[in-house]
Amino acid sequence: MQQLLSVALRSLLPKGPRSALFLLCAFYNELCQRVLDRNRLEQLEENIGETLCMLERYFPPAFFNISVHLTIHLAREARLCGPVQFRWMYPFERFMKTLKEYVKNRARPEGCIAECYLAEERMRFCSAYIKKAAGIGIRSNRNQDLDNGLVEGRPISQGKEKILEDHVLQAAHRYVLFNTAEVEPYLQMHIEELKQTNRRFLINETLLQKRHMETFAQWLSKHVFDNSSDRIQWLAHGPRKHVVSYMGYIINGYRFHTIDVERSTQDSGVSIEADTVCQSSANDYSHTVGRVLYYGVIRDIVLLDYYSFKVPVFRCDWANHETGNQNGRWFYTDQLTPRDNDESNWYGLLKAPPRGMHNMNLLEEEAYTSFTPLDVSTLEINITEKEPYARNECEGIDVTDP
Structure with missing residues (x-):
């Protein structure tokens, strides 16, 4: 009702009933968020009346x-x-299923539930005094027990060693450098140095960004300070060519698989907002750096070995929805993209909250972000369609006054 129904109805129904259902799904999606804005709730209270009026135009009174x-x-x-x-009923309904499983003697259901509940409570109490005992009924963090120097996450499949080609290794290493917080001061230093060495970089943003991406890794290896952290020094040194490839990985509360893994649930779709050089047309030379949304599927998951730590990166086939361009890039992200429908070659973007991870230090603009697959705010409320909404698959019944 909150997310999947909107995606399923994108290619179905006429515009009128489809828009009404989109607004109803968006209402429940925003109402069920972890953080609520009181002013926004007042606006939702006003909008739901209009939504129900729209539903009355297209659905029968029953x-x-x-x-x-x-x-x-x-x-x-x-x-x-x-x-x-x-306040909702879902936790109690799920717990009732657990209590029903306690019943072994249907003639005495209350006694079975009481005995099993007490037995489980005793086991939970005793497990607290046993070393390395997993807590009963307590979910563990998916990213815990990090070993072998992993920066984040953990693999969930058998690893295969492989050697990356030079251009592939440079692309993966460049992505790690450009997306590490500790390297940001060096990024600004390199850009300022390029602007001072050549005046063309001051007026041509495309040329500046291109030279910045091509030469930053080599520049960093020569300009890293001795008093810098060990992590910066190993990043400047670069990764090994020998990497370990996986077909499954868990990171940031999400479970990912490559596209080659045949699963009933996809788990291979990703999306990312990347800073790239944008231009309106091929003849437009006023390039600007803007943030563009790309999405695609995972082709490979490798661990880059920086000797003292390892960084997971995803190799993906991505596409820009606006231009349709496709290519391969290295990145990892935390958003899923389910299939639009069986006949379509495109995917509908659907953001999913992480499982088992609760970040309470969210910024205010991030806290009120709803995971709505469609921008329902752009939908037209006043729909002036001349399509009939009468059922034609059955015979009508004439109702006359007695």
Whole structure:
């Protein structure tokens, strides 16, 4: 209702009922977020009335029962009581399933539940005094137990050693350098030095960025300070050619697989916002550096060995949705892209929250970001379509006054 229904209806239904359902899905999606804005809830309370009026245009009266009318009061209830995840029924329904599994003697269900619950409570208490015992009923962090010098995450498949080609290794190493927080001061120093050495770099942003990407790795190896951290020094030294390739990896609360792994759930789609040189056309020479959204699928997962630590990188086939360009790049990210439909070659972007990770130090603009697959704010509310919305697959019934 919050995410998948909107994706499923993208290529179905006429524009009117489709837009009404999109607005209803967006309402529930924003209402069920971890962080709620009180001012936004007041706006949702006003918009849901218009959404229901739109639904009344396209759905029969039997559709509007007490459950549909309940949506009028949900935003006000959230404004008075707080986030809905502290009050909804799903945890209790899941726990009732657990209690039903305790019943072994159907003639005495209450006694079976009490005995099994007490037994599990005793085991949980005793496990706290046993070394290296996993906690019962406690979910472990997916990225814990990092070993072998991994910076983040852990592999979930058998690794294969391979040797990367020089140009592939340079591309992967360049991506690690350009996306490491400790290297940012050196990036600015290199750009300023390039501007001082050649005046063309001051007026041509494309030429500056191109030279910056080509020469930064070599420049860093000569300009790193002796008092710099060990991590900076190993990054300046560069990785080994020998890497380990995997078909599955868990990082940042997400589970990824390569596209070659045949799974019922995809787990191979990724997206990234990258800073790139943009131009409006081939004849446009006023290039500017802008942030562009790319998405694609994972082809390979390798661990770059920097001798004292290892960095996971994903090799992907990406595409720009606006231009349709495709190519291969190195990056790793935390967003999934499910298939639009079986007949389409494109993918519909759907962001998913991480599992088992709760970052409470979010910025304010990030805290209120909803994981909506479609921008429903751009949908037209006043729809003036002349399409009939009468059912034609069955015979009609004439109703006359007695």
